[in-house]
Each structure stands twice: as C-alpha cells, then as structure tokens.
Amino acid sequence: MTGMARAFWLESPGRGAIRDIELSSPAADEVLVRTLFSGVSRGTETLVFGGRVPENQYAAMRAPFQEGDFPGPVKYGYLNVGVVEEGPDALLGRTVFCLYPHQTRYVVPAAAVTPVPPEVPADRAVLAGTVETAVNALWDAAPLVGDRIAVVGGGMVGCSVAALLARFPGVRVQLVDADPARAEVAEALGIGFASPADALGGLDLVVHASATEAGLARSLELLRPEGTVLELSWYGDRRVALPLGEAFHSRRLTLRSSQVGTVSPARGATRTYADRLALALDLLADPALDALVTGESAFAELPDVLAGLASGEIPALCHRIRYPGGRPSTRRDGIGA
Helix, strand or coil: CCEEEEEEEEEECCEEEEEEEEECCCCCCEEEEEEEEEEEEHHHHHHHHCCCCCHHHCCCCCCCCCEECCCCCEECCCCEEEEEEECCCCCCCCEEEECCCCECEEEEEHHHEEECCCCCCCCCHHHHHHHHHHHHHHHHHCCCCCCEEEEECCCHHHHHHHHHHCCCCCCEEEEECCCCCHHHHHHHHCCEEECHHHCCCCEEEEEECCCCHHHHHHHHHCEEEEEEEEECCCCCCCCCCCCCCCCCCCCCCEEEECCCCCCCHHHHCCCCHHHHHHHHHHHCCCHHHHHHEEEEEEHHHHHHHHHHHHHCCCCCCEEEEECCCCCCCCCCCCCCC
C-alpha cells in the first residue's frame, strides 16, 4: 500500500464530507500524484451537490474518475493539479493536470495526466478543464475575423470563452451579464461589458452560457438575420421555453449546442482529447486568466465551501481549493482560508 489519502464525497444531496481512504501502490504504467490545488466548477458541481442531475443524464455526466453514483454518495470533480511523486522517470516531479476529483493524493494511469507547461503557475492550471470547454466551443462556433460577438452569461465558462475571443483579430466581443460586478472581470480580460438591456445587437454570433431562459431568449434577440447562438449552458433537470414562434424563422436564425464530452466534429479528424487539453494548458500562460479565479479555501473547508457556492452565499467564478503543501495565492483573487 502507498498509504492514506483524504477525499471529498457528496454523501447525499446538500451534504458533503471528507473521507479517509487507502491508496494502492502505482503499477508500472501508473503515477502517484500529490494534489496541490483543485478547482470547483461551480455550475456543474453545484448541480451535482444539489442532487439535480437528471436520471437520464447519469451516464453522460460521469466524471472520468468518479466513484459512486448520482445522486449520492458520489466522489465528483475534474479540475486537479498536483505533482507526480511516483511514476515513470519522464513524469517524476512534474506538475500535472488531471480530470480527478477533490482528493489529497491519488493513483491514475500515467496517460491520464498532462504536464503543465513551465510558464503556467500550478494555481492557475486548475482552469484547464474550463478553458478546454471554451476551446471546444470555439471549434464548434468557428468565429471569423471581424465578427461581432457577445457572450451572454459571465460565469466560469462564459468568461473563459470571452477571454479566448479577445485574442481573435478584428473581433468585437462583449460580455453580457445581469450582475454589474462582472464588468470588473470583463475589464481584466480586455473586453467590453453590458447589461442584457444595453447589449449591442446585430451580431453574427452569440455564445450563451447563463443557464437561464431569459438569457437564451435575449441571445436570439441580439442576432442579425441568419446569425447563430451557440448554447453552452447546462440546465440540469429544468425545462426551457423559447420564443421560436416570433421572428425566429423569418430571420433564419440558428441555435446549436456544444458539449465538451465530444471533440468538435469540425476538428475530430485531426485533433484528439489530449490535443485539446494540451492547447488549453498552453493558453493558460496568459496571466489575464487569473481573473477567473475569484476565491480560495483550504481543502478541509470544502464541505462548507460547496454548500456556500450552491446556496449563492459564496459568489464565485472558479473557487480554488488549496491542499497541504500548496502555497497560498498571493494574487488579488486569493481570499485565503
């Protein structure tokens, strides 16, 4: 046996706990990773925490190294950064990203970890999974030079998409959100900001990520004729009504979905999941993306932190979890624990 570890489990909807677990020694093709930081993907993980994953989506929603089943008990999560303590020489001592739940140490196949580039700090690398979602969305959307674009919904995924769009030449991009506090994040990312009522219209593309019925309806309103809404929101078990009986058909609008579980068909012939994640990690060399991490807490506080995120008591984009041995953040986003 390699020893003991501690892991966060959702015991039942609305109630989490830290469990002690035993670890097996890694095999020749495996690595033992000591976690430095993990990230809470607020939208998805609060749905899981509240027991709001639809039963017909249990299989689709499984995380790569999930244990247990929905609605609980379940060990869930997929934004983990750590250092390899045992494994092949090429990985030994490397900082790596893995789609693993919140756990102090873990053993996985060596192929399941991706080295973090030296220029990307470990505490920023927890964003890799969300930036990967944004990469896939833009592969689906295929924006063009000079496009007029809005991202409706300034959560973790929406802000990640907006941050990447800010790099496109000639593109006018605006972040649209009902929370005026998101203007500060937009400024840090170098993009414009507007409330839903004041958003610029006549758009070629709207990326919707607010997970609200009103946000999706407003996204359709903002399009030019023959414009496209790319839907990134995950609604869980909620039903959504849309105004498809008004000018939707006469304006020849398009509504299409994007989901990170599949590599965009437009790129699938030439890119793999590993390629997509490696690209996301490379993009995280940009320090502007630190604006997406809006809080930090110690691992031992995770049960209370997830309850606070689910209730809205703790406002956050990405909330970072610091593990024993992980250095507290010195950036403006770290709130300590």
